[in-house]
Amino acid sequence: MTKSELFERIDADESKLTAIARELWETPELGLHEEESAATLVEALEDGGFDVETGVAGMPTAFVAEYGDGDPRIGILGEYDALPGLSQSVSADRDPVEADGPGHGCGHNLFGTAGVGAALALADAVDAGEVSGTVVFFGCPAEETLVGKTYMARAGAFDDLDAALTWHPGDLSTPRMGSSNALNSLTFTFEGVSAHAGGAPDSGRSALDAVELMNTGVEYMREHVSDDARMHYSIPDGGSAPNVVPAESTVWYYVRAPTREEVERNTDWLRDIAEAAAMMTQTEVSERFLTGCYDYRANGVVSELIWENIDTAGPVPYDDADREFAAELQATVPDERIESRLDELPEDLRDEVEGEALYAEPVAPYDHDRQTHGSTEVGDVSWITPTGQFNAATWPVGTPGHSWQVVAANGDFGLKGVAFAAKVLAGATYDLLADAERLAAAREEFEEEIGSDAYETPLPEDAEPPFDVTMG
Structure with missing residues (x-):
């Protein structure tokens, strides 16, 4: 199976992946309580021949799914928790499906599904003999409370990986190079x-x-x-x-x-x-x-592979109807919020993006020196193994995450981002499995910048997953 055939495999599965993402969107669940969402993703992986371990790190909705054998071992991280109080229909007006109910205001219904789609396609590549090694999908619960990956890391879930990849919905399709808090x-x-x-x-x-x-x-x-x-x-x-x-x-x-x-x-x-x-x-x-979690450190080699695959897979195939709905949603966002987002961009990129409600074109890395004030437990993984992540454009430009507008987008045109993100994840993983020199270079960079013994869990020995906490 060539890279182009890998992408064709994902295109053939697009309707199935879209249905899964829609199902997760229609049944949003809070962190550490994602029983239906985790079960849906586990079922898809088991149907694809993956060996799945559930209940990882004492969390019933955490799981690890493996396909293949031996080294290298490349991980794909997935999330699927929703946010409290953000229930929303597919509408440009504030219209909760359930009063005070949860909603996917960060796009994790797309997030976990795309990772599963990538893993399933890569299993076919392993079967075809195009690549060798092990594909590992990590079902990571409770990202919104910054719990899942940190407790999984303490349990050693990521220790034997040669590299890890992940993504997140957003308003531009680009690798994430900057650090986090x-x-x-x-x-x-x-x-x-x-x-x-x-x-x-x-x-x-x-x-x-x-x-x-x-x-x-x-x-x-x-x-x-x-x-x-x-x-x-x-x-x-x-x-x-x-x-x-x-x-x-x-x-x-x-x-x-x-x-x-x-x-x-x-x-x-x-x-x-x-x-x-x-x-x-x-x-x-x-x-x-x-x-607790670490700051994120982007691995340059892995991130470059991600960019190459973003450039190959893009743009996300939005149509006029998608752009029209995106414009209606964007019109409900305060102008100063959109302006603040545009101010973060380099001048030439801002000139391209400004005035667009939905920007689907691939965007080359631009935030290498940026220190974001948010946090992610992808940071912990990046201190354990070479890690890269990216954003994919699934909501209107300037729209803040954790908003009802994002929920509406993720239940509508944002679903088209699932296949795109799956291609990027699958393509970059394929490259790491197939190219020993690139993988060795990623490891060399990691050892120089972080070192294999640098990570120590921030969790006290007696800390347990906070099942009673619904939002951070």
Whole structure:
């Protein structure tokens, strides 16, 4: 099976892949609870002859599927969790299918499906004798809470890979070369003493006061961390009625920075502030570490192969009706949000993209020096094995992720991005399986920049997947 035949195999499966992506879109499930979505993808892989292990790393919806034998072992990462509160029909008006229900506002219905499509096509290439080695698809749950890959990494799921590839829906089709922020996600729960806030406040010790003092301390901390560091918090439990001194209160923090080292330093400072707040309020504080992840490091060799295949496979075949609906969705996005997105682009690329609602053409890598302030647990994989990832244009230019407009796009014209992304993943994996020199070069770059012993899990030994947490 040649590369062109590999792409033809994916084209032949396009209707099946589209149906799977549509099924996931119609049954959105939150992280660590993606039972139907994971089962649908597992069934497709088992039907294709893959050996599948489920329940990886103590997560029922995490799985690893393998086809082939021996080295090299190339991994394809897939995700399939949805976001809370983003239920949306295929409409240019805000129209939830289910009030307050979940929706695929990050396109993971497309994400996991494209990876499965690539894996199935590659199995045929292995059978045909065109390439040798093992294709491994990783079903990674709970990306939105940055849980799945980090816990899978702690369990050693990625340790024997020679390289890994992944993608993400977006508004341009291009490799991702820039770095991301490392992160820790943790909660602090304060325990005080309940009392009548009007009749006997002196008898109480307010856990909410402790949370508020902690947050105030963090506000003063911000001046003394790097410009790229971030601390965000929410109060999931602040007490009940105003006339009852809260005996318990919880604050949830994300700590982000460009490196794991800075995240750890800032987290230690955060812990000091929590202890000080407890001391000031005569309460007790306990910590729950939910998850943590590394910064992403793009492997140049793998990313170049991805670009070559984006250029070959593109553009995504959108038609006039797709562009018309994309324009209707884009019109609901604030102009300043679109302008902010365009400002991120090099001038020549901005000139091409500006005024387009749907930009389907391949875009050469441009963000090599960019430090994004978001986080992804693909970063952990990139510290374990040479890793590359890319975006594919499946929603309107300038539309923010985690929005109802993205949900609408991913249930309509965005479905055409599945076959495109599958081709890029399959093509780059095919190249790595077939070209020992390119694979060796990827490993050499990885060893020079990171080293095989650099990764240490950010998770404490007693940390368990947070099944009760639905959004990060």
